[in-house]
Amino acid sequence: MPIYPAGSLNTAALQAPDTYLQVVPPKTRYINGVATDILGQVGVGSWGPVNSPMLIGGPGDVTQKIGPQQVRKYDLASACNIAIQLGAINIRAVRVSDGSDTAATSALKDTAGAIGVNLTADYTGTLGNTLTASLVPGTAVGTWKFIVGFTGVTPETFDNLGAGLTGAALWAAIVSAINNGTAARGPSQLVNASIGPSTAAPAATQTVTFTGGTDGASGVTDAALVGADGSMPTQRKGMYALRGTGAQVVNLIDLTDSTQWPSMVGYGLSEGAYMVTQGPVGASYSTVSNTLNTVGCDSYALKVMVGDWACWNDQVNGQPQRLMAPATFIAAKLAALAPHQTPLNKPLNNVVATQRTQAQQPYSLAEIGAINSARLDVITNPCPGGSYYGARAGLNCSSNPATNGDNYTRMTNFLSLTLAGAFGWVVGQLQTPDLRRQVRSTISSFLQNLQQQGMIGDANGGPAFSVQLDASNNPDSRVALGYMQADVQVKYLSVVRYFLINLEAGQSVSITVSASPRS
Missing domain, CATH: 2.60.40.4290 (Immunoglobulin-like)
Structure with a gap:
C-alpha cells in the first residue's frame, strides 16, 4: 500500500491494482496577526554594530548593546530608555555614525x-x-x-x-x-x-x-538617520536598515529636517510603518504647519509633532528636566498600544513638562483646534481626562478625515501586513471552489477574532467585515490569466474625539423615562 502526499499522485492514471493512500493536510487554516509592538529607533550609540538592527527588550539590553545614555543629540540609549518606561519593550535599535568611529x-x-x-x-x-x-x-x-x-x-x-x-x-x-x-x-x-x-x-x-574607541557621533546629521537604501541588507544605512524587521512604528531620534519627511513617507508606505517626527525645538504650530504644507507630505504614513519639546527626568545624568523630542515619547506610546487604540488623551507618565508649560503658556482650545486642523499633534497638560501629559490630536498628516487618525494608520498596516504574509501558500495552487472557500474562511475567521476582541466593529450593530471571493469578482477572463481576487472590507471602531452633552435643567423641566433603555 503506497502512501503519497496529496497532489503528488496522478489519480487519473493508476496502473497497478492496489490501495493508494493520500495524506491530505487539514483544510481549515488559521492565521495570527503580525506583531504591532515593534518600535524602530535610529540614533547614535557607544557600542554595537553600525547600520544593523539590535533587539532591545529592557534597560539591561540598552546598557550592554548600546552603552550609557548621554546628553547629546540623536542619543539612542536615551530614546530607548524613554520607550521602555512607556511600555515599549520590543525595540529594534539602529546605530549610525559619521564614519569616524573607531x-x-x-x-x-x-x-x-x-x-x-x-x-x-x-x-x-x-x-x-x-x-x-x-x-x-x-x-x-x-x-x-x-x-x-x-x-x-x-x-x-x-x-x-x-x-x-x-x-x-x-x-x-x-x-x-x-x-x-x-x-x-x-x-x-x-x-x-x-x-x-x-x-x-x-x-x-x-x-x-583598551583605549582609542570613539563613537563617531559628532558629525551625524538628520540625513544620516534617514540613510540610504540598498538591495542587500549590508548596503542599507540608517532608517533603511529597519527593512524586514517588522517595526511598525519608527522614530528617527531628534530629526527635525523637513526635507527628509518625503523619504520617511516613502519608507512608511512601502514597509507598513508609522513614521513619527517633529518640528525644531520651540517651533510654533503655525511654523510647523507651513513647513508641512511646503514639503507636501499629505499621507497617513507620517505623524508630525509641534516643536513644543518635552522634558524628561534623566536620573543617570542628573538632569531632572532634560529637553527631549516629542516624537520619542509618542512613538513609544504608539508601539505600546494595540493598533486599534490611539494615543489621544492617554497619559505619558514620564513627561514632566513641556516648553509651553514651563513658560506657563497653556494651549487654548482655539490653539488645540488649530493644531488639529493643521494635521499636527502636540503633547501638553492638561488633557480632557485630567491633569496629565498626553497627545491632544491623535492624528496623522493625511488631509482625508476618513484616514487621518492614528488608529487608521496602525490598523491598516496591521491588517495589510498580516494578510500579505499569510497567503503566500496560495500562489501555485489550482483555483478551485475548495481553494476559494478555504481562503475566504481563513480571512473571515481572522476578522471574526478581531471583532470578538473589540478591535473592529460597528457601534450601531452593523457588520464589522465582509469577504468576497467567488465568481462575481473572479470572472473567467481573469481566472484564465491566473488571477484570484479577494475583496475584503473592514470597519474600524471610531475614536471619540468630541463628546457632546446636551443638558436641559431647571424647575420647569418635564422628565420622561423610557421603559426600555437604548444603547
Whole structure:
C-alpha cells in the first residue's frame, strides 16, 4: 500500500491494482496577526554594530548593546530608555555614525615587551574603552587562561590554552581560541585577535585595558538617520536598515529636517510603518504647519509633532528636566498600544513638562483646534481626562478625515501586513471552489477574532467585515490569466474625539423615562 502526499499522485492514471493512500493536510487554516509592538529607533550609540538592527527588550539590553545614555543629540540609549518606561519593550535599535568611529584596542605582550596578540573590540565606540583583558596561568599545569572583562557582562574565560606550546605557536593558539572558540566554549563576543611579532614567552601575569574607541557621533546629521537604501541588507544605512524587521512604528531620534519627511513617507508606505517626527525645538504650530504644507507630505504614513519639546527626568545624568523630542515619547506610546487604540488623551507618565508649560503658556482650545486642523499633534497638560501629559490630536498628516487618525494608520498596516504574509501558500495552487472557500474562511475567521476582541466593529450593530471571493469578482477572463481576487472590507471602531452633552435643567423641566433603555 503506497502512501503519497496529496497532489503528488496522478489519480487519473493508476496502473497497478492496489490501495493508494493520500495524506491530505487539514483544510481549515488559521492565521495570527503580525506583531504591532515593534518600535524602530535610529540614533547614535557607544557600542554595537553600525547600520544593523539590535533587539532591545529592557534597560539591561540598552546598557550592554548600546552603552550609557548621554546628553547629546540623536542619543539612542536615551530614546530607548524613554520607550521602555512607556511600555515599549520590543525595540529594534539602529546605530549610525559619521564614519569616524573607531574600535578600542589593546595588546598582550611577552617578557621583553613585544606584542604577542593584538586585541580589538568587536564594535566601535567609547564603551569599548571599558574592556580589560588578562592573561594568567591556566588551571592545568603548563597552560594559560585568557579573560575578557566588560561593563555589565559576565567575563569571558578561555582556560587551559597552549598546552606544551611555546613562542609563536603559543600566541597562535591564544588567537585561535579567542576568534574560533575552544572545546569548552565558543569564540569571544567582545573582542577579536590577531597575532603579533613576538616569539618569546608571555609575561607571567598581565592585565591590559583598551583605549582609542570613539563613537563617531559628532558629525551625524538628520540625513544620516534617514540613510540610504540598498538591495542587500549590508548596503542599507540608517532608517533603511529597519527593512524586514517588522517595526511598525519608527522614530528617527531628534530629526527635525523637513526635507527628509518625503523619504520617511516613502519608507512608511512601502514597509507598513508609522513614521513619527517633529518640528525644531520651540517651533510654533503655525511654523510647523507651513513647513508641512511646503514639503507636501499629505499621507497617513507620517505623524508630525509641534516643536513644543518635552522634558524628561534623566536620573543617570542628573538632569531632572532634560529637553527631549516629542516624537520619542509618542512613538513609544504608539508601539505600546494595540493598533486599534490611539494615543489621544492617554497619559505619558514620564513627561514632566513641556516648553509651553514651563513658560506657563497653556494651549487654548482655539490653539488645540488649530493644531488639529493643521494635521499636527502636540503633547501638553492638561488633557480632557485630567491633569496629565498626553497627545491632544491623535492624528496623522493625511488631509482625508476618513484616514487621518492614528488608529487608521496602525490598523491598516496591521491588517495589510498580516494578510500579505499569510497567503503566500496560495500562489501555485489550482483555483478551485475548495481553494476559494478555504481562503475566504481563513480571512473571515481572522476578522471574526478581531471583532470578538473589540478591535473592529460597528457601534450601531452593523457588520464589522465582509469577504468576497467567488465568481462575481473572479470572472473567467481573469481566472484564465491566473488571477484570484479577494475583496475584503473592514470597519474600524471610531475614536471619540468630541463628546457632546446636551443638558436641559431647571424647575420647569418635564422628565420622561423610557421603559426600555437604548444603547
